[in-house]
Amino acid sequence: MEVIHLKAGENVAKRKDKVSAWYIVQEGNVTLRHEFEETTLGPNAIIGILEQDWFICDYYASTDVTLYVFPCEGVNDLKQFLAAEPKMRRIFLRSALLQRHQLFCAYADMYHKVRQFQNLSDTLYEEYVYLCARSKVEAKQSLDVANITPLEMQHKAENWEINNSNSLIRGALDAYLNLMETDEDLCIGSIMEASAQMHRIARGIREMTNYLRNNRDALFSQVRSDLFHASLLLQSGVKARGGDDGEIKKLIEKQLGYAKELGIFQEELLVSCAKEYASNTEKETAVDQECKTDLEYILQFAGYEGDKYQEMQELFVAYEKVKDADNKDEAAYRLRKQVGKVFYELYWDCFLQAVEGRKKITPVMEMFFNFAYIDQGFLGEDKTSELYQLSAHLDMCASDHVFTIFRWLRAVYEGEKEPSKNEFDMDYTAYLNDGLRRGEWTKEEVARRKQDQKAKARYELENMFTSVNRVTYGNITMFSPVLCEKDLFNSLDKMVVTADRIEDAFNTVRKIDYSLFYRPMLPRTGTSDLIKNEMVMEEILPDVILMPNAGTRAMMWQETASVRNDTPARFMIPIFTAVDLQEAILENCGRYRWEMCRKIQGVRWNDIRERSLTSDYYDYLQFYRKNRELSAETKDQIKGALARAKNNFREIFVKDYQNWIKYEAKGGFRLNRYVRQIMFTYCPFSKAYRADLKTNPMFADAIGKLETNNARNYKRLQGLYEKYKREGGTITPELRENLNFYQM
Structure with missing residues (x-):
């Protein structure tokens, strides 16, 4: 068993981390933390014994602690450990x-x-x-x-x-x-x-x-x-x-x-x-006393006065009076287009008032910032009341990786996050360089904008926000950024997308495709020649941004946050949705798989000489007619799939990936033998699913090869890390995660 030492206050395991090992407290105390309760775990306590798949509690060192670590994901690992260490039976049972x-x-x-x-x-x-x-x-x-x-x-x-x-x-x-x-x-x-x-x-x-x-x-x-x-x-x-x-x-x-x-x-x-x-x-504030409607309050919060205040008010009131929100006549279309333009201007002006501390964010503004609420007239009294109650519990829609749009823009404004790519696939730096090339800015102006957080937030709002808000809504021609009653055809508690719902949906996929978000990286720590050039597998979970609409479509907007491969992907999801969230997440995990491979492979993404998911799949679809391993019936099916996808190879892969996770993992065969081989090579099932499929002749050879390779890599890394420790090195959580990867 590996031994690790932690200082008081350091995390042992965080809620929603993947359970890949158990920790035995040798010296010191560890605190198991719930939100309103804490439990102290002393020597011989076992951290992880109550967990399944992902930690549901937080654990941190309340004193300096020494922990024994042993890989354990379930009863089979426990049985092997206790068979090798029979003297530990009594200790484990007593601690449990x-x-x-x-x-x-x-x-x-x-x-x-x-x-x-x-x-x-x-x-x-x-x-x-x-x-x-x-x-x-x-x-x-x-x-x-x-x-x-x-x-x-x-x-x-x-x-x-x-x-x-x-x-x-x-x-x-x-x-x-x-x-x-x-x-x-x-x-x-x-x-x-x-x-x-x-x-x-x-x-x-x-x-x-x-x-x-x-x-x-x-x-x-x-x-x-x-x-x-x-x-x-x-x-x-x-x-x-x-x-x-x-x-x-x-x-x-x-x-x-x-x-x-x-x-x-x-x-x-x-x-x-x-x-x-x-x-x-x-x-009450002067604004509260003067305003009769929420629309007036929002306009005054933005600092509008005189003609501008009047024009904006008249526009939104006119839009509110459109009887049929899906009206397709010319006047309604023009009105929607006008509202679509001024809404983001209003959002920006209110955003600045809030983040610069000029005005306090009230419940009405919480509703505006996070749900695109404008006035009760757009939603009706009942839905407005529901939305008001929901605004008091926005923490449900937030976690380390889940952001409402207001919280995301604020993170960009405060420099915690970099702006997203625009609809032309240009990041902020590329956008500035393009403006320099076209003569819009000087070199000095570009240098200033690179450090200007307000300019970055403005770019994020005018590019990612406006584009993604429209696309995630699902009906581009009838889109309006204002939340309307027609969009909320179910109760809000059923439509709202919470952080827990998102994480459960991702975890359902990760439980099967364990390597989904793992990427090969150079170690972030350690300068020893033994490990500094040794690639490690690191899991980088995506950021999810909740768009303020009631939409029907989720998006994998970009596979990394920058040109660097060690940054999280960005998924965009409507904050209210009536579609199956699990299906939407699964579909976009497939897109992420494809795009991440393309990014890592670069220009050789479809070069069969550089074996990868995309190159193998490209070769399979490009030359399927000449593939003797495929039957005539299978070739006809591929031809039909290509026609339906308009020759978009990625979208065909996404459909196959969905079948791979939903059916093949459970023994239901939906893919041909050639695709199954590619999928298992690059998207293998986790240990628990492989155990169920080992006796199946369709998977037996592939599973045997994978587990042999994993065991070989694990043994090699164990020896390498032992040598590294003898030289005075420390096995960091990053290195332990890399070791655990080959036992998943």
Whole structure:
């Protein structure tokens, strides 16, 4: 087993990382972190034992730690390890049972927190309604707290499980261990049973975490539609009439006290709310007081005045009055075209007001920036209300690799991300050089623009945003950038594309095509001659940008973020969609496979002398008529596929890739023998799927060759890395990932 040392605060594993190894804590402590709960894992604890495929929890070193690492993706790897190390049976089983008990305790704490939240929400809301009635003030009817429903658990711990674990840990643990370690199958069965329970319980804790995160805004939030701000407003009204606000003060102080006790709110939010209460102010901005509609508010947020304000307002009002949003007459077409032009100008002006800190982003502006909302007249009251509620939970649409369009543009503006290619496949540097060549800019102007983050963000908005927004909508001729009621023909919770939905869809493909996002790279660390020129396989997950429309098409916009191959691809998806997200992701993973190979191969992408996915596939389609391995029927099928794809070889590959993942991986044959061979060579199945197909004569030889090559590479790398360590080198996570790649 490999030994690694981590400093306090360093990550051991992050949620959504691929599980390729388990870690045994030798010295120190590791913290298992949920959002509102933490569990400390001490010596002999096993990190990864409760996980499946991808980590569902975060783990970080709470002290300096020493960890043993051994590759493990399931019961077969565990069985091999314990067969080779029988003395570890008792340690593993003991650790599994103790960790299960710890997780049950964390589950019980979280369950109590959820019950406490539900009871407090009901109690505090009833007190608020009572005080409103007593003060002869109408209670706010739109408060979310009135609609909080009890949580129905999908992954629940039963009482008998908790009681069983308690009894085992408190009195019968040694006797149980003595019995189980006598038999390998009994021991492994007990470990995996505990592992399955822990996985379910961890998912249950995540369910409760999501419930609290999604409902806590009903009590305290920044969007001011919560119980706390309603209570402040009630207090202000009573004080303005000269009434006694003593009972209302007690209610507000109770709310603040309970919020701190629950421990589910951000500290900054509670400090801000406490300051508001202390000053007893609930002032509306001048803009809020003057504006009658959301359209007027957005226009004033952008800083428009006079004629420009009037012209923009009249244009959007005229567009709102078009009875048939799909009207194809000339007047409606011209109106759509005008709106399409001015919308992005309005977006840019509002964007600058927000990112330069001139104005605070309110819920209406959140809706505008992320969903292209303009006014209630375009959506209707019900859909507007749904959208308003969704704007309070935009964190559902965000992760390290998933961005709303506003968050993406902000990342470009702040220099965290580089601009995307435009519709002519030109990146920002190529675009500037083209302008220099055509005489639009001087060398000095080009040099300035290369460092100008505002210019980069403007380029991103005027190129990628405008182009992709139209294409992902799905109907280019009838496209309008303004979100309309006709586009939202289903409930928003069913149409919204969340980060979890996206990651689940990608993981479904990655689980089968394990090498999908891996690329050969030179090591980023290590200067030893032993490894500095040794290519390593590194997984680089794509960035996904959610376009503010209700569309029907996803896109793989570019296979890398720049000319460098170590940057993530960019996938574009509508933030609301009615199509099957899994199908859309799978289709674009196929396009990514093709385009990434083309980029790596360069001008030789179709040169059969340089064997690659694209060159083999190009040769197969270009010369299929002369291929004696193909039957006449198969040749007719290829001819038909070429005609349907208009001789676009990539699109034929994409269809075959979809069949490869959906059917061939499960033993359903849809491809001819020649294509199957190409696919297995460049898009092989993961170990779990290969195990199921090993006995199938269609795959037996290919699987045997792949696993022999993987074993040879693994053994060679092991020897190389051992020599590197003897010279004083450190096996970095990058090198460990490369080693694990050959065991997938």
